[in-house]
Amino acid sequence: MVVHDPKEMSSAISVTDVDIRQREVLELYKITKTFGKLVANDDISFKVYEGELVALLGENGAGKTTLMNILFGHLLPDAGQVAVFGREMELGRPRAAIAAGVGMVHQHFTLANNLTVLENVMVGTEALNRVASDRAGGRRKLIALAEQFGLAVNPDAYVSDLSVGERQRVEILKALYRDARILILDEPTAVLAAPEAERLFSTLRTMAQKGLSIIFISHKLGEVMEASDRVIVLRAGRIVAERRTRDTDQATLAELMVGRRVNRPVRQRSEPGRVVLAAEQLGFIERGEVKLRDVNFTVRAAEVLGIVGVSGNGQAALGHVVCGIDPPTQGRLTLDGATMESSRTTASAGVGRIPEDRHAEGVVGEMAIWENAVLERIGENRFSRFGLVNRKGARAFAAELIRRFDIRGGDVDQQVRRLSGGNMQKLILGRNLAGQLRLLVANQPTRGLDEGAIASVHTELLAARASGTAVLLISEDLNEVCALADRIQVIFKGSLSAPLAAEAADARTLGLMMAGVWETAQ
Amino acid sequence: MRLERRVDISMALVVAAPLAAIASALIIAGFLIALAGADPFKAYKLLVVSAFGSRLSITETLVRATPLIFTGLAAAVAFRARIWNIGAEGQLYAGALASAAVGHSAVAMFPAPLAITLVILIGAAAGAILLIGPVFLRIRTGADEVVTTLLLNFITFLFVSMMIEGPLRDPDALGWPQSFAVDSSITLPLLVSRSRLHVGLLLAFVVALAVWFVQARTVFGLQVRAAGLNPEAARFAGISLPRSLLVVAGLSGGLAGLAGTIEVLGVRGYVTTDMSPGWGYSGIIVAMLGGLHPLGVIASAIFVALVFVGSNGMSRALNIPSYIADVIVSVSLLTMLLSLLFTNYRIRR
Numbered sequence: 001m002v003v004h005d006p007k008e009m010s011s012a013i014s015v016t017d018v019d020i021r022q023r024e025v026l027e028l029y030k031i032t033k034t035f036g037k038l039v040a041n042d043d044i045s046f047k048v049y050e051g052e053l054v055a056l057l058g059e060n061g062a063g064k065t066t067l068m069n070i071l072f073g074h075l076l077p078d079a080g081q082v083a084v085f086g087r088e089m090e091l092g093r094p095r096a097a098i099a100a101g102v103g104m105v106h107q108h109f110t111l112a113n114n115l116t117v118l119e120n121v122m123v124g125t126e127a128l129n130r131v132a133s134d135r136a137g138g139r140r141k142l143i144a145l146a147e148q149f150g151l152a153v154n155p156d157a158y159v160s161d162l163s164v165g166e167r168q169r170v171e172i173l174k175a176l177y178r179d180a181r182i183l184i185l186d187e188p189t190a191v192l193a194a195p196e197a198e199r200l201f202s203t204l205r206t207m208a209q210k211g212l213s214i215i216f217i218s219h220k221l222g223e224v225m226e227a228s229d230r231v232i233v234l235r236a237g238r239i240v241a242e243r244r245t246r247d248t249d250q251a252t253l254a255e256l257m258v259g260r261r262v263n264r265p266v267r268q269r270s271e272p273g274r275v276v277l278a279a280e281q282l283g284f285i286e287r288g289e290v291k292l293r294d295v296n297f298t299v300r301a302a303e304v305l306g307i308v309g310v311s312g313n314g315q316a317a318l319g320h321v322v323c324g325i326d327p328p329t330q331g332r333l334t335l336d337g338a339t340m341e342s343s344r345t346t347a348s349a350g351v352g353r354i355p356e357d358r359h360a361e362g363v364v365g366e367m368a369i370w371e372n373a374v375l376e377r378i379g380e381n382r383f384s385r386f387g388l389v390n391r392k393g394a395r396a397f398a399a400e401l402i403r404r405f406d407i408r409g410g411d412v413d414q415q416v417r418r419l420s421g422g423n424m425q426k427l428i429l430g431r432n433l434a435g436q437l438r439l440l441v442a443n444q445p446t447r448g449l450d451e452g453a454i455a456s457v458h459t460e461l462l463a464a465r466a467s468g469t470a471v472l473l474i475s476e477d478l479n480e481v482c483a484l485a486d487r488i489q490v491i492f493k494g495s496l497s498a499p500l501a502a503e504a505a506d507a508r509t510l511g512l513m514m515a516g517v518w519e520t521a522q
Numbered sequence: 523m524r525l526e527r528r529v530d531i532s533m534a535l536v537v538a539a540p541l542a543a544i545a546s547a548l549i550i551a552g553f554l555i556a557l558a559g560a561d562p563f564k565a566y567k568l569l570v571v572s573a574f575g576s577r578l579s580i581t582e583t584l585v586r587a588t589p590l591i592f593t594g595l596a597a598a599v600a601f602r603a604r605i606w607n608i609g610a611e612g613q614l615y616a617g618a619l620a621s622a623a624v625g626h627s628a629v630a631m632f633p634a635p636l637a638i639t640l641v642i643l644i645g646a647a648a649g650a651i652l653l654i655g656p657v658f659l660r661i662r663t664g665a666d667e668v669v670t671t672l673l674l675n676f677i678t679f680l681f682v683s684m685m686i687e688g689p690l691r692d693p694d695a696l697g698w699p700q701s702f703a704v705d706s707s708i709t710l711p712l713l714v715s716r717s718r719l720h721v722g723l724l725l726a727f728v729v730a731l732a733v734w735f736v737q738a739r740t741v742f743g744l745q746v747r748a749a750g751l752n753p754e755a756a757r758f759a760g761i762s763l764p765r766s767l768l769v770v771a772g773l774s775g776g777l778a779g780l781a782g783t784i785e786v787l788g789v790r791g792y793v794t795t796d797m798s799p800g801w802g803y804s805g806i807i808v809a810m811l812g813g814l815h816p817l818g819v820i821a822s823a824i825f826v827a828l829v830f831v832g833s834n835g836m837s838r839a840l841n842i843p844s845y846i847a848d849v850i851v852s853v854s855l856l857t858m859l860l861s862l863l864f865t866n867y868r869i870r871r
Contacts, residue, residue: 036530076526323758324760325757325758342760346760347759347760353758355758360752360754360755361754361755361757361758362755362758363752363755364747364748364751364752364755364756365751365752366751366752367747367748367751371744371748375744375745375748375755375756375759375761376758376759376760378741378744378745379741384741387740387741387742388739388740388741389739389740389741389743389744391739
């Protein structure tokens with residue numbers, strides 16, 4: 001059977017059609033996994049067939065990754081079985097999963113940067129007592145696989161020199177090299193720009209056509225609708241629905257995933273006021289590498305300036321410079337006309353900051369909610385006197401945040417690491433927004449959050465804008481920037497484009513600019 | 523069989539961990555005692571009796587515990603801030619030498635209470651400098667302080683040896699290499715008459731309480747804890763990492779320096795090169811057994827002192843080597859590390 005059109009193909013392998021391809025390759029049976037009181041997976045059963053692209057859809061915390069980690073042997077379930085090609089697989093051992101033909105591509109890649117592509121792919125596949133590694137054989141196999149599935153990589157390139165998209169291809173090849181017949185991808189598009197994501201899905205489609213079965217985890221409805229044959233929706237650890245993709249639509253899936261209708265807030269008109277934050281010819285060099293070059297922008301009161309770009313184009317450096325973590329190596333930043341101070345004083349000067357990585361920079365996970373609530377403003381009189389912490393005042397402040405910003409998951413003495421990502425972000429937002437702000441810097445404020453949490457973060461950002469705060473929003477999410485920003489600048493290789501009014505910007509133009517095509521777009 | 527991270531770590535578990543570690547260390551050492559031809563139960567009974575059986579033995583145990591409390595605190599304070607101070611032994615000698623060196627002129631210039639205070643502060647400062655240096659190098663160049671502090675121990679030790687063979691040598695010591703003695707007006711008063719127990723023990727208790735207070739109640743303690751647990755987040759919150767590291771280094775080194783100073787002022791009166799039987803290194807074990815908590819350190823220092831003092835009597839009576847004390851204490855560090863593992867993880871299947 002030779003079918004060239006992917007659409008025809010997906011109908012040929014749909015669930016009801018009786019077809020030779022209907023061979024069952026994987027069955028999960030009554031999988032249950034608990035972490036303490038949390039039930040991450042609750043009695044989950046489903047099957048996967050040969051040549052199928054299955055999307056596992058769910059919000060953060062729905063249990064998708066836990067389930068796939070059980071399937072790949074990283075975690076041991078409390079109960080349940082997994083059968084691969086009709087044979088029961090030993091659980092809790094990645095080696096058993098690999099031997100059974102299961103391969104996994106993790107969200108955070110597991111590659112050694114100082115080794116070449118070939119070395120990364122081959123490592124662990126040869127017996128340790130061999131005298132010499134069969135490089136030539138490995139190279140032949142790798143090149144054959146790369147050609148067969150259209151995964152172009154240079155076997156001798158060092159992983160440290162590869163782009164994110166190329167690294168992902170190496171991860172996929174690593175699984176294929178180990179003869180995987182069932183491939184699991186955890187949030188594969190989280191790190192990719194739109195064109196790379198499209199390319200990935202066309203590769204996955206090719207692989208499915210050649211008889212592999214693919215499960216990919218996602219919380220993005222668009223790609224699920226576009227790429228999958230079948231969708232399994234997980235919510236709070238349970239399967240709430242299983243649909244053929246062509247028989248459903250985005251709105252239905254959204255409601256199934258969240259469990260209720262969630263509406264993101266809509267930006268109202270506002271009159272921007274004085275210039276609050278201004279960057280003049282800002283430059284930043286880190287370890288000899290130019291991260292920012294001639295960056296100019298202004299953010300006015302009651303305005304959101306959106307800075308959008310593909311990950312790794314200098315957003316992290318820009319965030320750090322604006323948040324006062326690193327001083328700029330060139331140019332200057334002014335806050336209401338005065339040169340901006342370092343992070344020691346910003347919090348008390350009415351500057352709110354939402355860091356890019358909330359786990360690494362936003363909170364100290366092992367410390368209590370109340371300690372995290374006051375850490376950056378501990379010098380203020382209401383939280384300390386004569387160097388002694390005013391625990392009562394700090395606790396009261398934290399309790400107030402919990403109440404006002406609806407932070408769930410524990411009282412003021414709870415360790416922050418026990419909170420979900422959304423609640424952690426609410427705590428960070430809350431401690432910033434508790435007082436009147438002059439400026440709010442939000443770097444990737446909704447990354448990794450579920451739909452409900454995104455809506456509440458957006459509401460808070462717009463409320464800050466309405467109260468006269470100047471908001472600098474740095475984001476990789478084009479939809480987010482279009483929805484929230486009054487003006488938009490694109491960041492590419494450390495430089496900023498001229499600002500575009502939100503009304504004048506459309507997703508296509510911005511998408512091109514994010515890929516570096518400025519001249520044609522402007 | 524595999525390890526799984528515990529979600530909830532109960533208070534009972536945290537308290538049980540050192541107790542379980544000590545119990546299993548005693549069981550393991552028990553086999554060695556049996557191997558040496560003695561009855562382990564009898565041996566342990568003798569050990570406790572020799573350490574706690576009489577007025578004299580109780581005071582001797584507490585005399586031994588005093589420097590261990592200081593070095594234990596030094597390690598605990600540093601480890602909490604992720605400074606791996608292995609140099610407490612050298613810092614102890616530096617503190618001892620400095621106080622012996624300035625003891626004379628301090629007495630000549632100031633009244634006794636002021637002189638004592640001054641000598642103690644100078645001893646602490648000497649220890650502090652010896653740790654601030656390596657930590658400064660770590661901040662500036664990334665030099666690993668495990669290596670630098672460890673090697674400084676040998677340098678300091680040889681320096682002490684040079685000084686007490688040379689400029690600070692006591693001419694009346696009949697050829698023994700020891701420093702001249704500090705003036706009797708600045709030695710620490712005894713706590714119990716007809717014993718060696720001095721007020722240094724009380725000072726150790728007070729210092730431990732003070733360290734606890736600083737860690738738990740002050741802005742500085744909060745910031746240092748944040749910097750130790752998540753340096754990036756601390757930096758984001760406006761905490762200066764170099765500053766907090768250097769202050770902690772001063773505190774930790776100072777505590778180790780105090781161990782030496784207090785020993786000189788309270789027990790010996792002078793410095794010799796065999797003054798410390800590895801108190802600096804034992805401090806690491808004391809800190810670990812005490813869960814890096816200042817008040818836990820007091821309890822574990824007394825335990826370690828009990829083993830050291832008790833084993834002398836035990837080995838005399840049963841004719842087994844007194845090295846068994848080192849074995850018990852060292853094994854308890856290993857079992858403590860295991861206990862900590864099981865505090866954070868549980869075994870499945």
